[in-house]
Amino acid sequence: MTSSGIPHLDAQGSPYGGEVYFLPLRQVLDGRVKRRIRRNGLSEEMNNISAERRRRSEETKAEIERLKAELAEKDEEIERLHDETVVLDTDRVWDLEQQVETLKRQLANRSGVQQTPSSPAYEWTRAARDPFSDDFMDLDNDDGDGDEEFGEATRAELVCSTPSRRMRASFPTPPATSPEPQLPQTPCRRLATPHLNTSVQAALPDPEKRQLEQELESLQLEVKKLTTTLESYTALTSRLSDKLTPLSAQTTSEQSSSEAGDLEVHLATVLQNLSDKTAALAELDTSLKSLGFPGSDAFEVIDSLRTGFRSARLELEYLTPGEVTLPLTGAGAEVLDLVLTQLRALAQKAHDADESIDEYHEIELSLRQQLNARVTAMDSLHTQLTKTTRESHAKDARITDLEVGLDRLKSAACAYTRDIAELEALVEHMEGELTTANTDRHNAIAAQQAGTLALTEKTSTITALEEKLTTALAHTTDLQSQLTDLTAAHAATLAAHKDELAALTRAHSAALAQRDARAAELRAEVERLGAALREAHEAVQKLRAENGQLRAEGPRRGAGRGRL
Secondary structure (H helix, E strand, O other), rough: OOOOOOOOOOOOOOOOOOOOOOOOHHHHOOHHHHHHHHOOOOOOHHHHHHOOOOOOOOHHHHHHHHHHHHHHHHHHHHHHHHHHHHHHHHHHHHHHHHHHHHHHHHHHHOOOOOOOOOOOOOOOHHHHHHOOHHHOOOOOOOOOOOOOOOOOHHHHOOOOOOOOOOHHOOOOOOOOOOOOOOOOOOOOOOOOOOOOOOOOOOOOOOHHHHHHHHHHHHHHHHHHHHHHHHHHHHHHHHHHEEEEEEEEOOOHHHHHHHHHHHHHHHHHHHHHHHHHHHHHHHHHHHHHHHHOOOOOOOHHHHHHHHHHHHHHHHHHHHHHOOOOOOOOOOOHHHHHHOOOOOOOHHHHHHHHHHHHHHHHHHHHHHHHHHHHHHHHHHHHHHHHHHHHHHHHHHHHHHHHHHHHHHHHHHHHHHHHHHHHHHHHHHHHHHHHHHHOOOOOOOHHHHHHHOOOOHHHHHHHHHHHHHHHHHHHHHHHHHHHHHHHHHHHHHHHHHHHHHHHHHHHHHHHHHHHHHHHHHHHHHHHHHHHHHHHHHHHHHHHHOOOOOOOOHHHHHHHHHHHHHHH
């Protein structure tokens, strides 16, 4: 269809083929029509419609920008939560590793034993039951105070299992027993734990200490016997040599040789036993010194062992006050087993924390994947909305052009109607003149003959005007038919546009509802993730508090080590 509204025919002769071109309304209107439109208020109404369309477009763009901003804020929140989770998990793992390393080092300092290739394998309980106790260092038992290891205040504090706060503040922290040795290589044999009442731990006599004292007394008695026997044999040898010197040579050599041989054999046996006992004691001293504990002799090494196990037991009491059922006088093997149990519990907690962190990472990855899928869906929806908006604008422009063409046709029809009215008035005027002329002709035949020439001219003019009127009527009929077709096409286009606009509105409403539902789901997921992160943060804070307590007790142990 051209700008005049007449459609072109395609190759098959169909009036619906080809392309349609519409010019803007303000380019095809003349000044008179523009003034008429302004008088009727149509221009302002069209401006209002255009402003409403622009406002709706701006609101749609603002809504899209707001949704994008919300998505960006959610992405930033997820990134921040991810960073905080990574930092907290890293700090927590690092703190747990430091605690495990510290506990391993303390356990190695308290229970580590390095075995030399030349020393035999001793059990921990046998090493603790060594006959070289504190009583052997002081052979003078006249004062009766040689077996007391602690003072009055210390014995008073050891009466109860858990020291009070006031006594704990003044109770010295036991020092570390030795530098970090290698892991123990000797076998550890578990002894039967004596059944004690954990509510009241009195200073009862230790059966192991009593057994050690008995063994020490037996060894001391045996050494005294050997010393006495050696001295007696030495005196006997000297006396015999003194007595045998002045004897005469008449004594038979066989009797002298037999008696001297018996004495020499007995003396050699005694000396051999003494050397064996001395070698055993020296080997025991070497084995004790090879354990890695401080001390110049066996007695000091045994004191260091006893102090180390006691320090480990008191350290466990400080770490878990009131939870340890092992008495303060427990055996070293039991203290070592208790420390290993605590380490296993800490390792299990660290493993559970790692599993929780891995689970949080998987949940976060799943949430990010879902969020990426929703962002992709929103982008596709935005693209579809943009395309639909562009098509709507194109259809609006087409409708505007159709309205312009319709207005032009209406203006042309009005002009043709006005021309026809003028022609009809002219025809009526001419008919009146013709009637007057006929009357004058009947009245004055002479005048008619005189005006024959003028009448002929008027008749020709009337004929020409009738032909023009016929042509105008035919053209008016064509314009009315075209106007009817354009009106029907415009009504169909408006109906189709309204249907498409309603469908797009429903689709957009459904998309917005889906987006709101998904945003609510994502918000619930983010809240659940935040709750999980808060729980993890509380667990990390608890672990940090425990670590802070351990680090705060370090100076107290150093001060106690200085006092000891």
